[in-house]
Amino acid sequence: MLSIVEAVLGGAVRSSTAVLFAALGELIAERAGVVNLGTEGCMLTGALGAFAVTAATGNPYLGALAGGGCGALLAAVHAYVAVVRGANQLATGMAVTILGLGVTSFWGRSFVSTQIQGMEPINLPVLSSMPLLGPILFQHDPLTYLSMLLAPVIWLFLARTRWGLALRATGERQEVVYSVGYSPTMIRFAAVVAGGFLAGLGGAQLAVAYTLNWVENMTQGRGYVAVAMVIFASWNPLMAVAGSYLFGGALSLQLALQAQGVGVSPFLMSAVPYLVTLGVLIVVGRRRRQAMPDELRAVFEGSRG
């Protein structure tokens, strides 16, 4: 029994990493006042970029870096059209995701049956031999550890640094930032690109540390889940960890139940993680609206041009 619990929770952590990276990236962009629905596309390009470079070089770490780069590159398209040209953020994000889908199916087909040597899990010394917590938290791939560290780092960056303050101010009231001599456009551009890098890293974890293969459209909406989890998290990086682990937990639990041969349709079981995502948004209800960066209100509540 204990081993099943360990397996489910350990699996939950591992399958949360991709969403967590993407959610942290999206959070950075949204704190600067930009919603990026292209996160889904950035994850996809990140997954393919990482997979292709890993296949070519045999080094999954180089692959992960390339994945982040691909995500950043696609996010730059979003940043240019939505931030510099001022187009509607939500429509641009959808177009960017579809661009990512097209680009990855264009270049991805030759990788469909490619085998790669992915990232091996690393058991952290001492910690991994703790009972229960060890196997759940400390026997994972390096990208999973990185995602765990990244959440408090981003929290510190946003809350305690000068650039974090400028970024948050851009999301609340960009005129103020402009009046003290920063360029809100540049800050937003940088935030979106950094967010795309993290989303790409999330896709990379999916491809070179979790599934170890490439399948067209393999992220299956995880980018949108990440956007939802940022709202659930009330734009707080530490809460984004909780949200991502809820999604990963649902994913891992339904896979374990399917493996046990529970008599429920596998398709309905696969819908559970999305239902959980929708469910947590419903549960937190109106509370999150007070936390919403002011500049986002115009995007989400008056969703016009």
Next chain:
Amino acid sequence: MSVFTVGLTLRVKRDFKPIAQRFGVAAVLPVALFALFLMLAGVAPIDTFAAMLQSSVGSSYGIGEVLVRAAPFALTALAAVIPARAGLLNVGAEGQLVCGGLGVAAMAFALGDVSPAGIPLLIVAGMAGGAAWAGIAGVLRTKLQLSETISTLLLNYIGYLLVAHVLQGPLKDPASFNWPYSAPLSDALRFATLLGSRVNVGMLLAPLAAGVLAVLLFRTYWGLNLRVTGGNPQAARRAGINVPRTYLTVMLIAGALAGLAGVLQVMGVEGRLRPTSGVGFGYAGFLAAWMVGHHPIWVLLSALLLAAIAVSGDALQITAGLPASSINILTALVLLGVLARGRAQSRG
């Protein structure tokens, strides 16, 4: 009625110039970029473009296929237009379309073999299926202020999986061996087709819906209220407009329109529901709506353009050996080109 039509033509004329400009810019740059992609893949762009044009507009068969694709695109585009006019962003036509198809398949299953009198019942069932799915997002928005953009995106994935489930379970055709298909509709329940092509009478529903919605939107008090809500919900509330009810209504209408696209696909084109029926059509419609600034008549044009691109994507697969979904690159670039032209003209 004639006054309405005159008013409508005037508006269409006035709108034509900016829209023509948009299409102009939207055409050159994306095509050039796409040619670059093709060259990177070691495919000759000119030959490929020729093959793409040939397959889409180069024959009467190709033109028919474009029209067959454009009709559901126009309906899913309208499913984005109506909420956008009221200030909502419906990205859920994907899920609403497949739930519409599900409604048709379920009703056909319940009715068994019946005469053509079953056709209206199937259409209503399809529209109801789509409306129900969109209604979930509408209620979440009005009761909990949950962004309909997020909820409709998530509901798309749940919708695909729901359809996949019923096609493996209750609605699976016992005669389809292992394929997850619903039972084929009897010929009496399908839309009449033109001379052995897939062009069918149901496709007329798309321009009909566009016309009716244009009149409702621009020539009725209801449409005015809707547009006021979209322009400024605060002002609308003070003017006594029931904003939540408007939101819910536009979502239900949008769902019914996307459901109708599912009806066309099942009753007109495929004759049965498959897990792949209409997948991708919702996003195409969303893009088509944005390309023309959410104009209910002009979406017919953008739907035609995106349908031609989509149909020519099949040529990519055959002549250049590229996956058909690579055509998404061209579709996305066209919209990004339109969006990058700036928000001054975007009326969404």
